[in-house]
Amino acid sequence: MKNIYFAITIICAYGLAHAQEPAYKSATERRRNTYNEPISAPFAQGKFVPDISLIADFSVAGRDIGDERYASVEVPGLIHTHGHDEHGHEYAALNAKNGFNFNYAELSLYSVVDPYFDLFATFHIGEDSFEVEEAFFTTRSLPLGLQLKAGKFLSSFGRINEQHSHYWDFANQPLVYKAFLGDHGLLEKGIRATFLAPIPFYLLIGGEVLSGENEASFGTEGFEDVTKTNAVEDAIGPELYTGYIKTSFDLGNFVVLMGGSVACGTTRINHGVDEVTNGGHAINGNTSIIGGDLTLKYLIDSYRYISLQSEYLYRVFDGDEYDNQGAKAELEKKQSGLYTQLILRFGQRWRAGFRYDLINKNEIKVGGADTDLPENLVRYTSMLEFDPSEFARIRLQYGHDRSSYLYEGEKKKVNNELLLQVNMAIGAHGAHSF
Amino acid sequence: MRKVATILIMLMALFASRAEARLNVVCSYPWITDLTAKVGGERVKALSLSQGNWNPHLVVPRPSLIGKARDADLLIMNGAQLEIGWLPPIVRESRNPRIQQGLNGLLDISSSVTLIEVPIAVSRAGGDVHPDGNPHYALDPHNIAPIAAAIASRLALLDPEGAAVYEAKLLAFRTDWNKRLAGLDTRFAALRGVKVVSYHTLFNYLARRYGMILVGTIEPFPGIPPTSRHIESLIGRSRAEGLELVLQDVYNPSKPARMLAEKTGARLVVLPHDIGAVPEAKDLYALFETIAGRLGR
Numbered sequence: 001m002k003n004i005y006f007a008i009t010i011i012c013a014y015g016l017a018h019a020q021e022p023a024y025k026s027a028t029e030r031r032r033n034t035y036n037e038p039i040s041a042p043f044a045q046g047k048f049v050p051d052i053s054l055i056a057d058f059s060v061a062g063r064d065i066g067d068e069r070y071a072s073v074e075v076p077g078l079i080h081t082h083g084h085d086e087h088g089h090e091y092a093a094l095n096a097k098n099g100f101n102f103n104y105a106e107l108s109l110y111s112v113v114d115p116y117f118d119l120f121a122t123f124h125i126g127e128d129s130f131e132v133e134e135a136f137f138t139t140r141s142l143p144l145g146l147q148l149k150a151g152k153f154l155s156s157f158g159r160i161n162e163q164h165s166h167y168w169d170f171a172n173q174p175l176v177y178k179a180f181l182g183d184h185g186l187l188e189k190g191i192r193a194t195f196l197a198p199i200p201f202y203l204l205i206g207g208e209v210l211s212g213e214n215e216a217s218f219g220t221e222g223f224e225d226v227t228k229t230n231a232v233e234d235a236i237g238p239e240l241y242t243g244y245i246k247t248s249f250d251l252g253n254f255v256v257l258m259g260g261s262v263a264c265g266t267t268r269i270n271h272g273v274d275e276v277t278n279g280g281h282a283i284n285g286n287t288s289i290i291g292g293d294l295t296l297k298y299l300i301d302s303y304r305y306i307s308l309q310s311e312y313l314y315r316v317f318d319g320d321e322y323d324n325q326g327a328k329a330e331l332e333k334k335q336s337g338l339y340t341q342l343i344l345r346f347g348q349r350w351r352a353g354f355r356y357d358l359i360n361k362n363e364i365k366v367g368g369a370d371t372d373l374p375e376n377l378v379r380y381t382s383m384l385e386f387d388p389s390e391f392a393r394i395r396l397q398y399g400h401d402r403s404s405y406l407y408e409g410e411k412k413k414v415n416n417e418l419l420l421q422v423n424m425a426i427g428a429h430g431a432h433s434f
Numbered sequence: 435m436r437k438v439a440t441i442l443i444m445l446m447a448l449f450a451s452r453a454e455a456r457l458n459v460v461c462s463y464p465w466i467t468d469l470t471a472k473v474g475g476e477r478v479k480a481l482s483l484s485q486g487n488w489n490p491h492l493v494v495p496r497p498s499l500i501g502k503a504r505d506a507d508l509l510i511m512n513g514a515q516l517e518i519g520w521l522p523p524i525v526r527e528s529r530n531p532r533i534q535q536g537l538n539g540l541l542d543i544s545s546s547v548t549l550i551e552v553p554i555a556v557s558r559a560g561g562d563v564h565p566d567g568n569p570h571y572a573l574d575p576h577n578i579a580p581i582a583a584a585i586a587s588r589l590a591l592l593d594p595e596g597a598a599v600y601e602a603k604l605l606a607f608r609t610d611w612n613k614r615l616a617g618l619d620t621r622f623a624a625l626r627g628v629k630v631v632s633y634h635t636l637f638n639y640l641a642r643r644y645g646m647i648l649v650g651t652i653e654p655f656p657g658i659p660p661t662s663r664h665i666e667s668l669i670g671r672s673r674a675e676g677l678e679l680v681l682q683d684v685y686n687p688s689k690p691a692r693m694l695a696e697k698t699g700a701r702l703v704v705l706p707h708d709i710g711a712v713p714e715a716k717d718l719y720a721l722f723e724t725i726a727g728r729l730g731r
Contacts, residue, residue, distance in 0.1 A: 112536070140534050146529060196504050196527075198504065198505060201501055202500055202501040203501075248496065250498050255498070257497055301488065301685065302488045302492050302685045303492070388658075389558070389657060389658060390519070391558060431495065431521075431523045432495060432520055433495070433523070434494065434496055
């Protein structure tokens with residue numbers, strides 16, 4: 001009986017399998033009428049998609065002063081706005097407005113090029129701007145601990161210059177950085193060579209040749225005053241050289257990182273010397289900046305650490321100052337400042353920090369005579385951060401700025417600022433930096 | 435004269451005995467370092483980039499690690515994206531042309547084992563998910579031997595003169611390991627059907643191998659710390675399921691696990707996940723001995 005059932009089953013199955021087969025005249029006809037032809041995509045490149053990530057940054061700001069006045073805040077001899085943007089940087093400064101700010105969306109692409117190169121690109125997308133923030137290649141296969149990097153990139157001068165703003169421990173850059181290197185830091189076109197020493201601890205020596213187009217300290221474009229009395233030629237580029245040495249060692253879970261940097265270059269900065277406006281002027285000469293940085297970080301466990309980070313920058317300018325009426329005078333600047341910040345990560349999702357900014361030296365001599373500019377300018381910043389996950393950050397920051405003077409008038413203005421910053425990342429998993 | 439000769443001979447013997455290691459190997463975690471040392475013996479100098487008592491996802495990329503990677507002939511990594519948050523910049527910054535992606539100087543041992551819990555779709559709505567599957571495969575003792583074989587073949591590829599040595603070392607290790615494995619299998623057999631909860635999905639390979647039943651994790655999602663609401667619901671579920679063991683690692687807060695154990699009557703066990711996580715887990719053998727001992731088997 002069982003066998004009969006089995007036989008019936010087999011027959012039925014065979015019948016079902018062949019029930020749908022039409023009566024083809026030949027094998028060729030059958031092949032021609034097969035409709036489940038497999039489709040291949042021989043030109044598909046999906047496997048070669050580079051690592052893509054998008055980081056977006058938003059904030060809500062509340063300040064003592066209105067947006068117009070905030071944009072024209074100056075620090076005499078250091079931060080000079082002239083009420084307009086320098087160097088055609090399209091995108092706005094971070095957290096520029098009272099109320100809501102869309103700071104940026106940063107699109108990053110990275111991939112290996114071939115056995116010899118890696119390529120990185122970061123696009124800074126503002127509300128109505130699209131800029132190549134960085135686009136550079138690095139070598140993968142040079143011997144002897146050497147590496148070359150070339151393109152447009154953030155200089156490795158100092159400690160935080162090469163960090164994108166979402167790596168910072170605060171929502172804005174240190175005062176001395178803004179004063180000496182401008183809103184965007186030392187972001188240049190050029191080439192960098194580095195050497196990692198073959199010794200048991202970390203010792204990196206590097207140097208860069210850059211085009212020198214910084215808004216605050218370096219520049220190459222010539223100018224001519226309104227009266228055509230004085231003219232300065234364009235400098236023929238590369239006009240900026242940097243060198244640095246960085247070293248680090250561990251004492252158990254205590255990590256020390258130290259560095260010394262120097263940047264020397266041509267300075268040609270034109271603030272309306274060719275315009276009839278009141279106070280139009282320009283400078284021409286050479287600037288050197290020396291920097292020293294120290295980071296001490298104690299790793300308590302997987303989720304907690306305490307870190308102390310400090311940088312000191314010293315800037316010397318030697319050259320001439322021109323006004324738009326044809327006057328010219330010798331100009332000397334010796335300025336320095338520092339920041340010190342203490343960061344405590346006290347839980348898996350919580351960080352708190354305090355930063356002290358100081359401009360301690362602001363000596364400017366015009367024609368050999370001291371101009372008696374204000375010194376010992378300070379700013380205090382504190383922050384509390386909640387990171388819901390590794391990919392999102394919510395930060396509350398309070399800044400008390402005693403360094404700023406309002407444009408048009410030497411009146412000092414204390415600026416209190418409260419910021420709520422939100423930063424998120426999607427796409428390729430970013431790596432934690434030290 | 436004879437004294438001088440004796441001293442010379444002794445010195446020569448001393449230098450001869452201190453054979454220079456042929457391969458400089460850096461490994462991402464201590465257990466890989468130990469396995470490499472066992473398979474490579476004298477010919478290999480193996481160094482770990484991290485310590486075994488901290489969270490393996492969140493190794494701090496200290497600059498000193500870049501120096502360690504600089505002169506390596508081989509970098510052996512866990513893979514399955516466990517190191518994605520800290521190792522890539524170290525490899526890039528190492529200025530070491532031998533250990534870059536796609537070269538023989540970089541060995542990802544996750545390809546020697548079968549990964550579990552491979553997500554069909556990847557979304558970070560589920561926390562910090564690993565798209566290739568659960569990366570904590572080292573805690574299944576049956577995965578150790580194939581990994582040892584992969585390490586031995588890579589060592590032999592980079593140091594052909596030592597191929598016979600690595601082969602012999604591997605054979606000795608596997609013979610030894612299989613004996614221990616039989617012992618472990620016997621001891622863990624009693625765990626079949628035991629209901630467990632862990633903080634993170636860290637012990638899933640061990641649980642799966644020996645038939646333990648995972649009731650849930652203390653983390654609501656990978657990398658996201660627990661909320662009281664999640665703990666409440668986990669307590670409810672654990673009571674309903676008859677939870678027996680709460681497995682706690684050494685680097686995450688143990689308070690929620692203690693509370694869960696208290697409320698459900700389950701036993702709290704602190705397990706090492708790597709060498710050095712607890713003092714007695716001194717090497718690979720001791721690591722699994724400690725796990726078996728602490729599970730009371």
